[in-house]
Amino acid sequence: MKLRIGAIADPGTSVVNLTGGWRTEAPRIEQTLCIRCFNCVIYCPESAVHYSEERGIEFDYDYCKGCGICANECSGRAIYMEMEEK
Numbered sequence: 001m002k003l004r005i006g007a008i009a010d011p012g013t014s015v016v017n018l019t020g021g022w023r024t025e026a027p028r029i030e031q032t033l034c035i036r037c038f039n040c041v042i043y044c045p046e047s048a049v050h051y052s053e054e055r056g057i058e059f060d061y062d063y064c065k066g067c068g069i070c071a072n073e074c075s076g077r078a079i080y081m082e083m084e085e086k
């Protein structure tokens with residue numbers, strides 16, 4: 001018997017597994033407090049934090065599971081968690 005629970009069983013299955021559905025709290029950012037340390041990008045277990053010169057730090061809510069690690073590791077205290085309305 002093949003166990004498939006939590007496994008990346010086939011190529012590409014991590015992309016189609018939208019972990020954003022697990023979320024009860026969502027990270028938000030106050031861009032003016034961001035000091036560009038990029039801890040949020042490095043520590044996010046879902047690679048759901050992105051940065052661009054134009055838009056600063058952004059979250060990919062399709063994959064962000066609301067774990068709060070980014071807020072916890074934020075050097076500038078720019079990220080905070082907010083309860084989501086579903």
Ligand code: SF4
Nearest residue numbers: 044064065067068070
């Ligand atoms: S809450 Fe967790 S999953 Fe979402 S962006 Fe932050 S570290 Fe990533």
Ligand code: SF4
Nearest residue numbers: 034037038040074076
């Ligand atoms: S961890 Fe905080 S201060 Fe560092 S880049 Fe991310 S939002 Fe900015």
